[in-house]
Amino acid sequence: MTDNVEYIQSPLCQQYSDGGQTVDIDIYRTEDSGWILEIVDSGNNSTVWEDPFETDQDALDEALDALKQEGIEAFVGTFE
Template structure:
């Protein structure tokens, strides 16, 4: 009987806080794939996943850290550029 592959989570995963905002950094891979995935989840549950995968968990964390340093934590937060659909009464 085949089973779904396990997901391996890096110890470099976890919450990250800056400027009073916290995001959850997830670095993981499927046991059958050596490439690591980088995902950041904000307080609203919005998930941002890098399209490129990484050779090591350390490379993935370095990409997150570089993004924080260059763009700030605001890049991961939901902004006011979301336009709600109009409602009908």
């Protein structure tokens, strides 16, 4: 028996662009979990934070801080 898990998408999800690169900031949760933060590049490479966030705003703030401090290149994989 498989359980169908329904994800709740945050309205704060957005794209972030810098230096000709663009990534998607995805923030989502289930009814029973905290907010999950995932940054996905155009090649579908993703970086997911291990610990959930209490609010979707906390997750977005973390994503924007990480992108500004580490640079978008840290979240873009190689394309072959």
